[in-house]
Amino acid sequence: IKMKILLIGILLVCLNTFSGSTFDAITKYLSINNYQWYHYYSIGGTAAIFFLMIFLNFIGGVKKHILLKQRSYYLLTILRGIFFIPILLIVFLSLKHIPINIFTMLLMTSPFFLLIFAKVILNEKLNFISWIAIFIGFCGVLIVLRPSTSNLNIFIFLVLFVAIYNAFNFTIVSKYSHVASSYGFTFYQYMPFIIFSYIFFIFDPFIPTFKELLLFSFSGIIVMISMWAWNAAYHIAGKYSSVISPFFFTQIIWGTLYGKIFFGEKFDSIAFIGIIVIIISGSIAIYNRNK
Secondary structure (H helix, E strand, C coil), X not given: XXXXXXXXXXXXXXXXXXXXXXXXXXXXXXXXXXXXHHHHHHHHHHHHHHHHHXXXXXXXXXXXXXXXXXXXXXXXXXXXXXXXXXXHHHHHHHHHXXXXXXXXHHHCCHHHHHHHHHHHCCCCCCCHHHHHHHHHHHHHHHHHHCCCCCCCCHHHHHHHHHHHHHHHHHHHHHHCCCCCCHHHHHHHHHHHHHHHHHHHHHHCCCCCCHHHHHHHHHHHHHHHHHHHHHHHHHHHHHHHHHHHHHHHHHHHHHHHHHHXXXXXXXXXXXXXXXXXXXXXXXXXXXXXXXC
């Protein structure tokens, strides 16, 4: 039974990272081809919500997952959605200006921030090895970036902010998991941003071609699947989450492949050393969590 749980959990984490990188690649393609973010996200987000509504009918109904038990629960879920609004904007704009492999690598700092938030918010114990691993992991980031005045820009720091947000968001969901199901959290996280996108869409309407409609819709649905796979993986794995968590770093593989195949991006040998440092230190930090 343990091996079956671990295998399913690992497959779900890999599905999360692959679908997440697929969304990033589509977003980069659209951003560098001068599509407007509000056209992309309003159409794609609407398709994703419709997809979610149809899916919920097969797992207990919309009412079970969308209507919360107490009025006070709506405050937290809606606030999460409001604070999520700048995140997808940052993703769209950042992928236009930095390589997808660097973008992905920066997102891989999320596990380190997750451990820090787990200590601060959830009062989880972090031993000395975990703290050392976190420090070494950030050193790995510096090795990849090799920051200088010529290659640093605002988008590097904005993507790091996204990584911090992702870690904080997951910590909050873990602490307040009783407030809503994973599907409920997903719905209320998306809706404010979709409404925000439509405000701009109304003043600058756009009629997509059939190909564009498929691409926008597919991207919106694929990022929804990515979020579901993440939640399902940790729900299934339970106490074995420390074993499946290192597979989160497989997103570096997908991001690097997408960058090389579709955008001609490359990593040099020094950058690969930095990536290895990040993966090893992150795995050690996660594995030693609560030990």
